[in-house]
Amino acid sequence: MGQDLLPSLLSAPNVETWAFYLLTTLSICLAIGVLTDRVVIRSGFILIGVFGTISGIFLLLSAQFLALAQIMIYAVGITLMVVIALMLTNPRLEREQAVVYYDESLPPLAKIFASCKRNLSLWVSVLSFVTLYAALIGENHWPLSDQAVSPDAVKVLGDALVTNYSIPFEFASVLLLAALMGAVMLAKGEPKNQDEDGNSTIVDEAKKQENNLALQR
Amino acid sequence: MQNVTIVKEPQSSINLALVYALFAAAAVGSYAGVLFSPDGIDRIVANHYDFWACIGLALVGWIVRSVGGHKGVIVTMTVLASFIILTLHQPMLLRYLTFAALLFSMGLYGMVQSRNAVRVLLSIELMLNAVNINLIAFSRYVDPVALKGQLFVIFVLTVAAAEAAVGLAVVLAIYRSRQTVDMDKFTLLKW
Numbered sequence: 402m403g404q405d406l407l408p409s410l411l412s413a414p415n416v417e418t419w420a421f422y423l424l425t426t427l428s429i430c431l432a433i434g435v436l437t438d439r440v441v442i443r444s445g446f447i448l449i450g451v452f453g454t455i456s457g458i459f460l461l462l463s464a465q466f467l468a469l470a471q472i473m474i475y476a477v478g479i480t481l482m483v484v485i486a487l488m489l490t491n492p493r494l495e496r497e498q499a500v501v502y503y504d505e506s507l508p509p510l511a512k513i514f515a516s517c518k519r520n521l522s523l524w525v526s527v528l529s530f531v532t533l534y535a536a537l538i539g540e541n542h543w544p545l546s547d548q549a550v551s552p553d554a555v556k557v558l559g560d561a562l563v564t565n566y567s568i569p570f571e572f573a574s575v576l577l578l579a580a581l582m583g584a585v586m587l588a589k590g591e592p593k594n595q596d597e598d599g600n601s602t603i604v605d606e607a608k609k610q611e612n613n614l615a616l617q618r
Numbered sequence: 619m620q621n622v623t624i625v626k627e628p629q630s631s632i633n634l635a636l637v638y639a640l641f642a643a644a645a646v647g648s649y650a651g652v653l654f655s656p657d658g659i660d661r662i663v664a665n666h667y668d669f670w671a672c673i674g675l676a677l678v679g680w681i682v683r684s685v686g687g688h689k690g691v692i693v694t695m696t697v698l699a700s701f702i703i704l705t706l707h708q709p710m711l712l713r714y715l716t717f718a719a720l721l722f723s724m725g726l727y728g729m730v731q732s733r734n735a736v737r738v739l740l741s742i743e744l745m746l747n748a749v750n751i752n753l754i755a756f757s758r759y760v761d762p763v764a765l766k767g768q769l770f771v772i773f774v775l776t777v778a779a780a781e782a783a784v785g786l787a788v789v790l791a792i793y794r795s796r797q798t799v800d801m802d803k804f805t806l807l808k809w
Binding site for chain 2: 417418421422425426428429430432433435436437441444445448451452455458459462463464466467470471474475478479482483486487489490521522523525526527528529530532533534535536537538539540543544545546548549550551554557558561562566569573576577579580581583584585587588
């Protein structure tokens with residue numbers, strides 16, 4: 402019962418459309434909130450909502466394993482790390498508001514041009530969306546398949562990960578290890594040999610002692 | 619003409635160079651898109667009244683904004699209404715792809731426009747999620763048996779986790795040496 406609940410629910414008429422528009426509406430609103438909120442730590446928390454709605458969209462696409470992985474990795478792990486980084490970098494000191502210089506003495510056409518130049522990244526992103534959309538609706542030869550996703554998709558994924566894609570799987574683990582060590586090395590900071598008064602610290606004094614039992618062979 | 623004030627450029631040169639590079643990439647990409655689907659632009663111009671409805675919507679939002687409406691509400695309503703207009707008569711796969719394109723463009727805007735380095739990383743996460751939606755939509759509608767798209771999403775998740783860890787560590791290291799996370803003040807490599 403529990404395993405075929407989602408496909409039977411999705412096969413009902415218009416349920417997928419309604420759920421799609423509900424989730425995308427939430428997701429777009431939250432993403433705009435991420436981009437425009439003045440307080441960076443609040444936009445970090447709003448990002449949890451974006452990832453949650455995107456995992457709902459993964460559920461709509463019947464990718465249950467990836468929906469849960471999305472919640473575990475993105476909504477908990479990465480967002481938590483972002484929030485910790487924000488706390489360590491003390492975002493209250495940062496004034497997010499950009500200083501915008503308006504020149505009131507320009508003629509109107511030059512004002513419009515200056516506004517376009519100020520918002521150039523906005524126009525570039527709008528243009529990129531229009532380009533992507535044009536390419537999408539211009540291409541109508543997708544080799545669509547009528548089959549449903551097999552109910553044991555996790556089994557298919559696991560089989561592929563340890564047979565055909567075992568080399569990239571190993572490389573991914575090596576990459577994660579390297580990124581872990583690199584992040585620790587970057588975030589660790591300089592080794593402090595002397596404290597503020599100029600005295601050497603306890604660790605250095607312990608290293609200098611000849612009768613330190615931990616350093617003897 | 620004594621009262622002409624000098625307009626200072628608010629964006630840093632790194633941001634501007636990035637914007638120009640993206641602009642060139644968008645131009646090349648649109649040319650490639652025309653090569654890829656020769657009638658895409660024609661379809662939009664000729665018989666897509668929904669597209670013109672979106673442009674009209676944006677103009678209405680611009681007018682309301684200039685009258686004095688709240689910026690966030692207008693932007694949200696315009697983007698949402700444009701998205702619904704553009705996707706309502708499309709098949710399901712194109713809806714997912716359009717949603718992914720919209721998220722990608724929003725992440726692109728945030729990545730270029732933000733001054734806080736952590737928000738740039740958040741925008742990159744948004745873009746990676748848009749790519750994931752694309753891959754899973756294709757694996758649902760094109761390849762539902764072998765599920766290669768979902769496999770690639772697993773690798774993208776791995777790389778995204780590594781990227782977030784290393785990126786935030788870099789931000790912490792820069793903050794420790796410069797006491798700021800402002801993108802405009804990261805001028806370590808400026809000649």
